[in-house]
Amino acid sequence: MFVAAYLPYFFTVAGVNNPMGIAQGAYAIQLVGNMVSWFLVDRLGRRPLIVWGMAATTVLLFVIGCVAIPANNQQALSAMVALMAFWGFLYQATLGAVSFAVGGETPTARLRQKTYSINIMSSTAAGTLVSQLLPYLINPTDGNLGGKVAFVFFGLSMPLAIYFFFCLPEMKGRTYLELEEMFQQEIPARKFKEYVSTAQLAESEARKAVVVPRDQRNRNEIWAALTTSQ
Secondary structure (H helix, E strand, O other), X not given: OHHXXXXXXXXXXXXXOOHHHHHHHHHHHHXXXXXXXXXXXXXXXXXXXXXXXXXXXXXXXXXXXXXXXXXXXXXXXXXXHHHHHHHHHHHHHOHHHHHHHHHHHXXXXXXXXXXXXXXXXXXXXXXXXXXXXXXXXXXXXXOOOHHHHHHHHHHHHHHHHHHHHHHOOOOOOOOHHHHHHHHHOOOOHHHOOOOOOXXXXXXXXXXXXXXXXXXXXXXXXXXXXXXXXX
């Protein structure tokens, strides 16, 4: 969250020249990342974007924390700024955008409103808590972690990355009825993509039923030609 919301303050504390301008540039990069997600979400699917996006951003947090360890190092500071900008781009291209789609597709129709309300409430509560604690962690007169605060978020992100890998299903191209069926059948999350639903089976059978045999098509074509010639 410090990458998404506290860049100007963080850059000021870190001693970056023109912190507001650089922060605005980083936010513009995040906007580009969000636009990239428009083309990825229905091509790559929800699960790959969230699972691998979470894994990549988690690793980047660890790298940012390591880069922030050297004190009074201008090269390390420049590298940290670049890594934060890249983290923001990667987050918005994967987790930042796709999580809203998953939040709306996962609940059942009967519980969708309640589930999404709890989701928003939990997210707001967590954001409020972090927004109160983060300035103290960064501030030189308090926690004085600076960029090393990334280690805190790395520790929080690691179990979530593992959870998403084992528990997040792929819902790309599925109707709500299909998702309901798969959840009721307790299909493992990593097998959602290969599962053939009842609706898909019925559609396949319907297509087979209307297929005309090749020899019948030939007879029909010959009859049509004779009728036309007469």
